[in-house]
Amino acid sequence: MGEKTREIATLNLRGTAYELPVLAGTENEIGIDIQKLREKSAAITYDPGYVNTGSCKSAITFIDGDKGILRYRGYPIEELAGKIPFSAAAYLLLFGRLPEEKEFLQWRTDLTRHSFIHETLIQFFEHFPPTAHPMNILGSMVASMSAFYPYDAEDEQHIMLNIKRLVGQVKTIAAFSYKKSIGEPYIYPRSDHSYGANFLRMMFATPAEEYVVPEVMEDALDMLLILHMDHEQNCSTSTVRMVGSSQANIYASVSSGINALWGRLHGGANEAVLNMLEQIRQDGGDYKKYIELAKDKKSSFRLMGFGHRVYKNFDPRANLLRGAVDRLLSELGIHDPLLEIAKNLEETALKDDFFIERKLYPNIDFYSGICYRALGIPTEMFTVLFSIGRMPGWIAHWLEMREDPDTRIQRPRQIYVGSPLRHYHPPEIAPWDLVKQSKLF
Ligand code: ACO
Numbered sequence: 001m002g003e004k005t006r007e008i009a010t011l012n013l014r015g016t017a018y019e020l021p022v023l024a025g026t027e028n029e030i031g032i033d034i035q036k037l038r039e040k041s042a043a044i045t046y047d048p049g050y051v052n053t054g055s056c057k058s059a060i061t062f063i064d065g066d067k068g069i070l071r072y073r074g075y076p077i078e079e080l081a082g083k084i085p086f087s088a089a090a091y092l093l094l095f096g097r098l099p100e101e102k103e104f105l106q107w108r109t110d111l112t113r114h115s116f117i118h119e120t121l122i123q124f125f126e127h128f129p130p131t132a133h134p135m136n137i138l139g140s141m142v143a144s145m146s147a148f149y150p151y152d153a154e155d156e157q158h159i160m161l162n163i164k165r166l167v168g169q170v171k172t173i174a175a176f177s178y179k180k181s182i183g184e185p186y187i188y189p190r191s192d193h194s195y196g197a198n199f200l201r202m203m204f205a206t207p208a209e210e211y212v213v214p215e216v217m218e219d220a221l222d223m224l225l226i227l228h229m230d231h232e233q234n235c236s237t238s239t240v241r242m243v244g245s246s247q248a249n250i251y252a253s254v255s256s257g258i259n260a261l262w263g264r265l266h267g268g269a270n271e272a273v274l275n276m277l278e279q280i281r282q283d284g285g286d287y288k289k290y291i292e293l294a295k296d297k298k299s300s301f302r303l304m305g306f307g308h309r310v311y312k313n314f315d316p317r318a319n320l321l322r323g324a325v326d327r328l329l330s331e332l333g334i335h336d337p338l339l340e341i342a343k344n345l346e347e348t349a350l351k352d353d354f355f356i357e358r359k360l361y362p363n364i365d366f367y368s369g370i371c372y373r374a375l376g377i378p379t380e381m382f383t384v385l386f387s388i389g390r391m392p393g394w395i396a397h398w399l400e401m402r403e404d405p406d407t408r409i410q411r412p413r414q415i416y417v418g419s420p421l422r423h424y425h426p427p428e429i430a431p432w433d434l435v436k437q438s439k440l441f
Contacts, residue, residue, distance in 0.1 A: 004033070013041055027062055044413040050233075051309070056241065056404065060093060060396050061232045065310035070317065072230060073097070081320055082223045087111055087195045089226045090167060090392035094399070112198065114161070115168035115189040117141075117176065118148045125180045134384045135268075137177045139258040142170070146251035153249065162250055163395050170391045171195065174384045175202035196221040199388070204376060216331045217375055223324055224371055227317040227364060228389030230396065231310075236260040236267065240394045241401045245410040250398055257394045258387050264304070267390070270365040270382040273305035274373065277338040280345075285337075287345045295354045303349060305366030312359040321367035328374050339370050 007022035009032045018041050023031040031054050038044050047053045062071045070077040073092050080089055084098075091099045091107050099107055121144060128137055149165060151158040176186050179202075187205045189198045197213040200221060205211030231237070240257035244250075261267035280287050294303040308315055329336060346362050349355045372382050401407050 011037070011041075013043055016041065023057075025057075027064070038413070044415070046415055049309075050238070055233055055238065055410070056401065057406070058232060058397070058400060059096070060393070060400060061230045063232055063310055065308070065312050068311060068314045068316045068319070070231075077227065077316055078320065081226045081317075082219070082324065084226075085194055085196070086222045086225045086389075089229060090195075093230055093392045093396045094163065108194070109191060110164045111168045111195060112189055112191045112193075113168070114164040115172050115198065117169055117172050118145075121145070121148055122176065122186070125176060128177075128180075130181070133262075134174070134177050134181070134381050135258065135262040135387070138170070138173055138384055138387055139255050139262070141173045141177075142166070142251055142258060143255035144251075145169070146249050149251070151249070153247070159250070159399075163399075166250065166254060166395060167391050171199040171388050172202060174381070174388055175199055177384075178203055178378070178381060194218065194222075196225065200375070214332075216328065220324060220328045220371060221375060223320070224368060224385065225389035227320065228368070228386050230390070230393030234266070235263070236390065237394055237397050240398055242410045244398045244401050245407060250395070253398055254391070254394050257390070261387055261390065262383055267365075267383045267386040269304050269363070270369040270372070270386060271379055273342075273365050274338070274369040274379045274382065276304045277341050277345075277369075280341050281337055285341060287341055288348060291345065291348055291352060294349075295352070303345065303355075303360070305362055305369075306349060306355070307358070307360040308363045311361065311363065314361045315363045317364035318362045318366055321364060321371060322362075325367050325370050325374070328371060332374055334374050336370060336373065338373070342366065342370060 003023065004021045005024045009020045009022050011018045011020060018037065020037065021033040023033055025031070034045055045053070060073065062074070063069065072080060072089065073096055075092070080092075087108050088099060088104060091104065121141065124141060124144060125137070128140075145165065149162055151162050153159070172189060179186050185207055187202045187207070189202060193201060193213070197218045200213045200217055201211055233241075236257040239260040240253045243256040244253035264272045276290070280290055283289070290301070291303070293299050293301045294306075325339065328334075329339065346366070349360070354360075368386070369379070369382055372385055373379070377385060
């Protein structure tokens with residue numbers, strides 16, 4: 001797997017032929033190994049955005065963007081999302097196989113046992129301003145966990161304990177930050193609830209009365225979280241690997257991934273989709289105007305939730321969610337005008353040459369926001385939900401990176417385009433000497 005083949009690729013550069021080994025993946029993906037290219041030829045490869053660069057070998061997730069295929073550990077996403085609980089899928093991603101009954105029970109119990117936030121860390125919520133974005137809170141809280149749970153990086157049991165803390169606590173931090181924002185008391189996790197049910201209970205229960213988590217909501221949440229769980233070397237996962245490659249601790253690595261996910265071209269897109277749909281609704285529902293705006297090169301407006309770096313046919317996650325949205329809204333008896341706008345946008349864009357030529361299809365975020373909204377999750381929490389789902393994926397990659405003998409600190413090269421050599425000739429009195437003499441500081 002990912003091994004060198006007998007094939008050799010030849011690069012002709014300035015009259016010299018350089019032979020480069022060829023690698024093949026399980027699904028016949030081809031990679032040209034350029035590790036020695038610079039040493040042999042002084043040339044580097046140039047690939048902004050890493051559109052065509054493989055940074056590692058990985059056995060976690062397989063994507064074929066042209067065929068719309070997504071598999072976790074070999075299983076098609078269609079056979080997992082909506083079919084197994086989130087905690088079982090997390091186990092699969094982290095440990096490479098589905099758990100046996102006993103293992104699953106233990107894993108579920110462990111995740112609840114380690115889902116309590118350190119009581120001192122809970123006080124941190126008090127010190128964020130009321131305007132703090134929940135992603136800001138989540139990233140800071142996860143980074144702070146390393147101060148509370150220092151660990152021996154060589155001790156496998158320590159590593160495993162901290163993995164359970166991360167997967168277990170991310171949902172508690174998310175729910176507590178919401179409770180704090182609305183001024184309600186925190187609700188603590190319970191061991192007789194599943195992962196998803198615990199999260200919903202912590203979000204929506206109050207101490208005043210019993211709260212029964214609606215099964216339809218628990219199932220929809222599990223599906224959403226599984227769909228978000230991993231997507232090979234995306235921006236946030238690559239960030240986790242990049243930070244982890246310096247041997248930074250797991251909390252520092254994962255909190256960096258959370259910050260990367262926050263951007264509106266990545267996980268922040270689900271929030272941006274809802275804001276866009278709301279803007280169209282307030283603008284009288286004229287969705288065609290926004291399609292034209294997205295096509296206008298003079299405008300920076302993009303149809304949020306459309307397009308993907310890898311999927312150039314369809315996003316299988318969006319396909320699964322499209323059906324789930326309809327079911328969820330009808331079972332909960334919700335009529336959402338934003339869904340109407342979303343469907344109109346999708347239908348019109350898919351027939352438009354601009355989108356067809358550029359292979360722009362709805363991505364997962366086009367529908368995930370509407371699902372979250374139906375579950376009663378506030379818009380600014382959408383990317384936090386994405387982070388909860390993505391947590392096992394980030395950790396699986398962090399573990400894989402740690403165990404891979406090929407891992408080296410990640411350090412890309414560049415083509416320097418700045419000034420050629422120039423020299424500094426000190427003037428009689430330099431500006432900084434003048435500032436110092438004026439005693440302005
Ligand atoms: N609306 C309008 N035009 C678009 C869109 C869009 N959503 N996405 C891409 N394009 C156009 C670009 O303007 C460009 O056109 P050009 O060739 O005429 O210059 C062409 O399509 C290619 O776009 P790139 O930005 O080069 O594609 P890239 O692979 O770099 O970006 C991305 C992918 C960031 C997802 C992009 O499609 C986008 O911005 N989409 C909207 C944001 C979004 O939904 N992000 C969520 C991604 S999924 C996820 O992270 C979970």
